[in-house]
Amino acid sequence: MANPPFKLNGQDLTTLCKKTIPDQNHELLLSKLQALNPDYPIRLARTGSEWYRLGGIVDKDGHRVADDLIEWTERTYIECGRDLQTLIDHARDEKLIATRQTGNTLHFVALTGNKAEQFVQIDIDKTHETSDRFLVNEHSLPEDLEEFIDPLYPECIDAFNIGAARYSYRRKTDVDIFMSEINKYHLEEHPVQRFMDDWNRSSASPKAIFSEDWIIRPFRNTGRFGEQIINVEISYTQQKHVPQFDDISGKKGVSLSNLLTRFDRQVGYPFAWFFYMVKGELIPVQTGLAVYKDISGDYSYLPERDIAILKDWISTPYRV
Structure with a gap:
């Protein structure tokens, strides 16, 4: 009897992430994902490198002022009559602090078949927010709004945590369906599709599971006429400690x-x-x-x- 279709939509994943407290090895999150689709083995394929992005704003006591630094800056700049100095004075008087979001992307995979492309990939961010810097550096005032948001010479402070770590849903990709869509927009076979096809017809296919070593990274790039093009590349899961290949010079x-x-x-x-x-x-x-x-x-x-x-x-x- 065939397994029922894999079912896990973005809304379910968003809710699950909000209700799950991160642990060290993400075992609780994994168990909840598996419970929603018991017929399909789900595992954590890769934990991405740490990244950071601009966060929000808190006051000197750590109380939340804004979740989004950029949105707050643009809105408050307008409220200040589009006068940068007024915005600077406000931030200095209130001793406002900019925060940063630090995180890793967790790549979970659920096998739906035996072919390379037959898996669902679920990408979830684990983030935590910390204080980063005073919003305005007294010794190097910003000259424009861009420098106010992301200064060249920030006045950093000792970091403290803003709330607890949390999960946030990024995307779910049914790789089989996604690759079918990608192929519609490429006259020649997409390199990632060729990579998967080569795997399927190789001696590796009966012996290993593709997504144990390889997952995908969807992204967008801009075409010649400014159009947004959906693209994809292969990422190595880095789960195995494989040494660098020896020099092959002279070997045959x-x-x-x-x-x-x-x-x-x-x-x-x-x-x-x-x-x-x-x-x-x-x-x-x-x-x-x-x-x-x-x-x-x-x-x-x-x-x-x-x-x-x-x-x-x-x-x-x-x-x-």
């Missing part, structure tokens, strides 16, 4: 084959070196060229399915 035949086999074994599945090479992670492009030279000559250490992929890559190289 058995020595090169042993090097590839050792790398694949460390990663956990065959033909791993190819996907890391295409992504530009750890494996130099020269490796693919050296292997192709080997298999075009007297050596045969790749299965036919992987040889076909490598030949296609030699004919039309790509990166993701």
Whole structure:
């Protein structure tokens, strides 16, 4: 009997995040996500690098003045008659403090099938807010609104926490559906789709789960005519401690084959070196060229399915 469709919409995720108190390993959040879809295994695939962004405003006692520094600044500037000096004086008199949001993006995945693209990715931010600086530096006053919002020379203060850490829902991506939409807007096969297709026809596919090593990062870029284009790239989950590939200079035949086999074994599945090479992670492009030279000559250490992929890559190289 087939599993019921994966169901978890943005509203449900937003509510779940608001009602969940962050813990160190995000186990409570994960258990709640799993409980909503018990038929699909869900796991934390990657914790992104720490980032920060502008926060809000508090007074000298830590009481909230505004959640959004930019919105408050633009609105209060208008209320001050568009007079920057009046805005500066107000911020100085009240000893207002700017805060910063520090966080990590958590990437959860739920498997919906056996193919590379058959998973749902749920991105959730874990953030905490801390005091950052006085809104106005007495010794270096801002010359315009942009510098008021993000000064070149801030007067930093000893940080204190503003409230508790919290989760906030960012997005949910059904990767299978998303890639189908992406492909509609590209005349040629999108590199990420090709990466997934190569995985599906490689010797790695029966031995490993794609999303254990790789997830996606949707983003927007601007086209030639100012239009917004939805795009995507592959991200490495960095869950495995894989060493840098050894120098392949002068290696061929058995020595090169042993090097590839050792790398694949460390990663956990065959033909791993190819996907890391295409992504530009750890494996130099020269490796693919050296292997192709080997298999075009007297050596045969790749299965036919992987040889076909490598030949296609030699004919039309790509990166993701």
